[in-house]
Amino acid sequence: MQLEMFQFLTILLLTMGLGLLLTGLFTAYFGRGKSRIVGIVLAIVGILAGLFTWLIHAQEMIEFNYPFEATVWIAVEVIGAFIIGAVIALVIFLAAIMKT
Numbered sequence: 399m400q401l402e403m404f405q406f407l408t409i410l411l412l413t414m415g416l417g418l419l420l421t422g423l424f425t426a427y428f429g430r431g432k433s434r435i436v437g438i439v440l441a442i443v444g445i446l447a448g449l450f451t452w453l454i455h456a457q458e459m460i461e462f463n464y465p466f467e468a469t470v471w472i473a474v475e476v477i478g479a480f481i482i483g484a485v486i487a488l489v490i491f492l493a494a495i496m497k498t
Contacts, residue, residue, distance in 0.1 A: 409479035411451040417487025419444030425495065432498040440494060
């Protein structure tokens, strides 16, 4: 069984939001001047991405009653979504920091 595109995008957005939140908080805490403002903005965007995803996904509850092989494939796909979301968040973070 394949992970549906909706599930994949949900995981991707939540991972990106968490990454932006964490990097934004890190930058806001350790940065000065423009970097601190960029960190605050990144943290806010991360929170908004998480809230947006939760609001869209709140109505659809997913039950994972899959056989073992399908569960392994889902885990691989989830890790792939995590990596893609984390890379997107890292690229956004680095682009924002390098502009300041």
